[in-house]
Amino acid sequence: MTTDCRPEQLLEYLQGEAATAASIAADAHADSRKEEQALLDAAGEALGAKYVMRMCSRHQQPEINQALQQLIQNAEAVKQSFDLSGGLSSVSLKCCLEQCQKAV
Numbered sequence: 001m002t003t004d005c006r007p008e009q010l011l012e013y014l015q016g017e018a019a020t021a022a023s024i025a026a027d028a029h030a031d032s033r034k035e036e037q038a039l040l041d042a043a044g045e046a047l048g049a050k051y052v053m054r055m056c057s058r059h060q061q062p063e064i065n066q067a068l069q070q071l072i073q074n075a076e077a078v079k080q081s082f083d084l085s086g087g088l089s090s091v092s093l094k095c096c097l098e099q100c101q102k103a104v
Helices: 007-014 017-047 058-073 075-081 097-103
Strands: none
Touching (some): 007 017
C-alpha cells in the first residue's frame, strides 16, 4: 500500500527530527557493521580461513565483537587444537561470552 503526500509534507518530514534520528541510527548501524566486518576479516586472516561469518542475531553485537576479539587473540591455539586444513571446516562460537571464556 502506498500513499502519496504533498511535496511540502515530504520536505517537512525530511527536515524534521524523525528523519534526523533515522539518519543518525542508520549511520550508527553502518559503523557497527563496518566494525564487525573488520573483526570477521581479521579472524579469517588469523585462522587462515577463507570465510568467517556471524550466524546469530545482531542484537548480541557487543558479545559477538568480544567473541571475535577472543578468537583473534587465541587463533594460534585454535589452529593447534583443530585441523582446519580440510576443504570444509566449521568453528562455531557460542554467543554467550561466559561460555566462550570457559572454553578458552
